Amino acid sequence: MVPMRLVIACAALVGTLGFGSTVQAQDKYPSRPINIIVPGPPGGGTDTIIRHLAEVLEPTLGTKLVIENKPGGGGAIGVTILTQARPDGYTLVFSHNGALTTIQHSLQIPYTLDSYQPIIQIGYGSYIMCVASDFPANTAKEFLDELRSKPGRYTYGNDGVGSTMHLAAEQIFKKFDIKAKPVPFGGAGETARNFLGGHIDIYGGSLPPVIAHVKSGKVKCPLLTSAANNPVVPEASGLKDLGVPELEVGLWWGLIGPKGLPDNVMKTLVTAFTEGAAKPSVREALDRIGAAPTVNGPDEYKAMLARESASLGEAAKAIGLVKK
Amino acid sequence: MLKNINPRAGELCIAAVLLALAGFVIFEGTKMPIGTWALPGPGYFPIxxxxxxxxxxxxxxxxxxxxEQPVELFHTDGLMTIAAVAIAALLFERIGAIPAFAIFLSALFYLLGRARWWSALAMGIAGAGLTWLLFVYLLQLQLPGY
Amino acid sequence: MQTVEYLLHGFAIALTWKNLFFCLVGCLWGTIVGVLPGVGPLAGMALLLPLTYKLDPTGAIIMLAGIFYGAMYGGSTTSILMRMPGEAASVITCIDGYEMARKGRAGPALFLAGAGSFVGGTLSVLGLMLFAPVLADAMLRVGPAAEFILMVFALLVVSFVAVGSRLKVVAMIVVGLLLATIGIDSLTGWTRFTFGALELSDGLNFVALSIGLFGVSEILLSFEESLKVKPIKPTLRQLLPSKEELRQSRWPIARGSVIGFIFGIFPGVSHIVSTFVSYAVEKRLSKHPEEFGHGAPAGVAGPETANNATTGSSLIPLLVLGIPAIPSTAILLSAFLIHGVQPGPQLITEHPEVFWGLIASMYIGNVILVALNVPLVGIFVNLLRIPFGYLAPIILLISIIGVYSVNSNILDVWIMLGAGVVGYLLRKFGYDVAPLLLALVLGDRIETNFRRSLTISDGDYTIFMQGSAARVFICALALVLILQGIAMAAGYGKRAAAARSPTKAGNQK
Known part of the structure; x- marks a missing residue:
């Protein structure tokens, strides 16, 4: 008793689908809006930076930059979508380094460093480790000594198992022969809450959640995971001060595209983004989250990805993290 | 479509499905580290x-x-609705959101609303247009193709 | 009193034409995203965020906060009219709100939801203004161990009042807890039950599941029931609640305000949990618990008050500590930072105009929202006049878009459809899907915080009794268990007595 209406509807559907799709040909780039995928939620650090960039870039590029949030899988979902996109320069990803150099060590993902084309790297921040103001150490050296003298006694929060922050910390701890208990949280905000409440001893994560508390004197931050010091938290030492700049792991961002982008597209994007990153509003945005306004072109960017991925891979192996 | 289902049979089916689910979860759970009483691993809770x-x-x-009453399952209109949502989901990313919505609305207005085909089509297209206005133009949601 | 002085200053800021305009835009926008199922405050705020770059910080924050608390007003609309949760926090409203609508009381239900929202929202701002620093401290005391106990507490409270056979309720809770294990295990990084789909690595999408289990399943059921029960078309006279309905809602609204406000300071999913707890409390305290599930006004007024009451307190972690506790306040934080305002301990001293302007605007915003929503009741109720064959496709389409827009992920649409079919079958055979949804929300937190606590304590179980917050929650848990035990014993006694005199029991029914 299949109703006649159903038959008619099905026939109409098949008919509609018969229409072919149109193919557009273009030579001048960009000639239509560019989609930029952010592999994270709206309002996050990465999202904020690209929105500032988009605002200054739209006049230069003469087209709209459409920011598309594709959160999930630690950023892997957004990057995966990109690797399947056509390399015409109209689908790009602006990502933090986590989805590019970290996630592959703990999660089975369908892409590698060679599945996409690095375009430009922008901004360089760092992760930070903080303790309560009554912690028996003030400098980075005292802090590490204290941790070493009491193996397994202290707990440190991080952004999650196999996160960039977690691996960066483990790398440093291994070098200094330290055993501390990692306690993974869902993100820097949750870590900060548990740290401020005294449920864990050491905060590990990005700068923004703790900056205000450093100012109020409730918290002190001895150690950064970058090589250089940071003007936002002058009392914290970078790894250069400790003589181990090679262990540096940063928090940075970059633009990538599908493999095989035409040269003119690459050139346009590199020029435009380099200019954009130098604009005051973008520098301010980076400044506020404690990131330096560094810019690296495609070649240095590619080398940077390879280097960080390799060293974090080793750190992951050392703590017995297996890909699942 | 399914009429006069014995409620006993239905309840047994659901219980059986739940039992199968339990078996599957336990089986998969044993592949994960169970951990100890002091430090439960990822397999602990599922098992x-x-x-x-x-x-x-x-x-x-x-x-x-x-x-005790025999139950009726899956009215024809319900099955058509399920199929329509499934087809819309399939077409959504292939032909773009708004055409998929026009097809979806026209089909259901025709099938459920019992509208004449031309008025269903017109309303479907108009509805998809309104959808565009509200979600794409006003709310600026990111829909495939827009 | 200094507070009064500051507040007057705040009103002076919020009542400028410009800020009043931003407040209105935010509230209006919040109502729109609140009404649309699946589309939540997150999407609304993210969209307007870039527009606020050019505003001054006070105006920007006032507008974005307006979306945040405004969305809680709109959330009940589709829940009541169509049993389609408009917001994650309006899931429980579907139960009695929709039943009220089927009895032709859609107008009163919407009206009560609006009134409750107004009371809850306003009291919540009052609480935020008066107790913010104290509550921030209380929030910090809640570590992983205390959070675990709190979540178990919520699950127990709600499971006691679920409908249907005990056995089926337990089955639904366990299934919900199991669904919560899907995704990456946050303590070890194991991916569980994702079947290789990256989209599932962060767990199941609650919005998709709730819309499927409640809304889509209802549409599927309606095709059968439409043959028997015709929904009553409301007349203009029936828009306002009766004296009796108002009387029944008075205390639920008061209690909902308290429950919502207290739960609001606990981070994460408090806006959802508070509604479930409010519903459970009202059902337990009611003289006619059998009316719940069949259109009890208290079952709408209580939860809808509670979810608005969370809005004020969930701003506390952000404003006092500079830490966002839920995704919506993360967007607010980003808006603060864009304008160089750092929320946290120094906010009130360094930027009093932003803080007090925001507080004052929230009082104004709640007035705007109630003025906006009450006239809308008449319009929304008339939506029910659209024939079901047209209404169902439209509401389904809006749900598809909303569910998709959460993560721009088509898999979520399939999950919604699957949940709709499963929910249909479950409801057909007397399973209550509400406990499943709550268990799904709580499951991940229960498991993760349980294991996280043991990681911190090296497997020492006494950690669950350490710290003031954990002790308070343990006592509350014990109290509820004892009361439930007594109630059950009394219930058995009553039932035994009823069995001895069958005629009397028959009359009561």
């Missing part, structure tokens, strides 16, 4: 929950059913 579910579903198998 524990799987065992509870298995017990509950066995108890459900032997429970008296709530109702």
């Amino acid at each position: 524990a929950l799987g065992i509870i579910l298995a017990v509950v579903s066995v108890a459900l198998l032997f429970r008296r059913p709530d109702g």
Whole structure:
């Protein structure tokens, strides 16, 4: 008793689908809006930076930059979508380094460093480790000594198992022969809450959640995971001060595209983004989250990805993290 | 479409599905590290929950059913609705959101609303247009193709 | 009193034409995203965020906060009219709100939801203004161990009042807890039950599941029931609640305000949990618990008050500590930072105009929202006049878009459809899907915080009794268990007595 209406509807559907799709040909780039995928939620650090960039870039590029949030899988979902996109320069990803150099060590993902084309790297921040103001150490050296003298006694929060922050910390701890208990949280905000409440001893994560508390004197931050010091938290030492700049792991961002982008597209994007990153509003945005306004072109960017991925891979192996 | 289903049969089916789910979860859970009492691993909760579910579903198998009346399952209109949503989901990313919505609305207005085909089509297209206005233009949601 | 002085200053800021305009835009926008199922405050705020770059910080924050608390007003609309949760926090409203609508009381239900929202929202701002620093401290005391106990507490409270056979309720809770294990295990990084789909690595999408289990399943059921029960078309006279309905809602609204406000300071999913707890409390305290599930006004007024009451307190972690506790306040934080305002301990001293302007605007915003929503009741109720064959496709389409827009992920649409079919079958055979949804929300937190606590304590179980917050929650848990035990014993006694005199029991029914 299949109703006649159903038959008619099905026939109409098949008919509609018969229409072919149109193919557009273009030579001048960009000639239509560019989609930029952010592999994270709206309002996050990465999202904020690209929105500032988009605002200054739209006049230069003469087209709209459409920011598309594709959160999930630690950023892997957004990057995966990109690797399947056509390399015409109209689908790009602006990502933090986590989805590019970290996630592959703990999660089975369908892409590698060679599945996409690095375009430009922008901004360089760092992760930070903080303790309560009554912690028996003030400098980075005292802090590490204290941790070493009491193996397994202290707990440190991080952004999650196999996160960039977690691996960066483990790398440093291994070098200094330290055993501390990692306690993974869902993100820097949750870590900060548990740290401020005294449920864990050491905060590990990005700068923004703790900056205000450093100012109020409730918290002190001895150690950064970058090589250089940071003007936002002058009392914290970078790894250069400790003589181990090679262990540096940063928090940075970059633009990538599908493999095989035409040269003119690459050139346009590199020029435009380099200019954009130098604009005051973008520098301010980076400044506020404690990131330096560094810019690296495609070649240095590619080398940077390879280097960080390799060293974090080793750190992951050392703590017995297996890909699942 | 399915009429006069014995409620006892229905309840047994659901209990059996739950039991199968429990079995699957326990089986998959044993592949994960269970950890210790002091430090439970990722397999701990799934296995524990799987065992509870298995017990509950066995108890459900032997429970008296709530109702006595035969039940009707999946009205034709319901099946058509399910199919329409499925087709819309399939077309959504292939032909773009708004054309998929026009097809979806026209089809259901025609099938459920019993509208004449031309008015269903017109309303479907108009509805998809309004959708565009509200979600794409006003709310600026990111829909495939827009 | 200094507070009064500051507040007057705040009103002076919020009542400028410009800020009043931003407040209105935010509230209006919040109502729109609130009404649309799946589309939540997050999407609304993210969209307007870039527009606020050019505003001054006070105006920007006032507008974005307006979306945040405004969305809680709109959330009940589709829940009541169509049983389609408009917001994650309006899931429980579907139960009695929709039943009221089927009895032709859609107008009163919407009206009560609006009134409750107004009371809850306003009291919540009052609480935020008066107790913010104290509550921030209380929030910090809640570590992983205390959070675990709190979540178990919520699950127990709600499971006691679920409908249907005990056995089926337990089955639904266990299934919900199991569904919560899907995704990456946050303590070890194991991916569980994702079947290789990256989209599932962060767990199941609650919005998709709730819309499927409640809304889509209802549409599927309606095709059968439409043959028997015709929904009553409301007349203009029936828009306002009766004296009796108002009387029944008075205390639920008061209690909902308290429950919502207290739960609001606990981070994460408090806006959802508070509604479930409010519903459970009202059902337990009611003289006619059998009316719940069949259109009890208290079952709408209580939860809808509670979810608005969370809005004020969930701003506390952000404003006092500079830490966002839920995704919506993360967007607010980003808006603060864009304008160089750092929320946290120094906010009130360094930027009093932003803080007090925001507080004052929230009082104004709640007035705007109630003025906006009450006239809308008449319009929304008339939506029910659209024939079901047209209304169902439209509401389904809006749900598809909303569910998709959460993560721009088509898999979520399939999950919604699957949940709709499963929910249909479950409801057909007397399973209550509400406990499943709550268990799904709580499951991940229960498991993760349980294991996280043991990681911190090296497997020492006494950690669950350490710290003031954990002790308070343990006592509350014990109290509820004892009361439930007594109630059950009394219930058995009553039932035994009823069995001895069958005629009397028959009359009561």
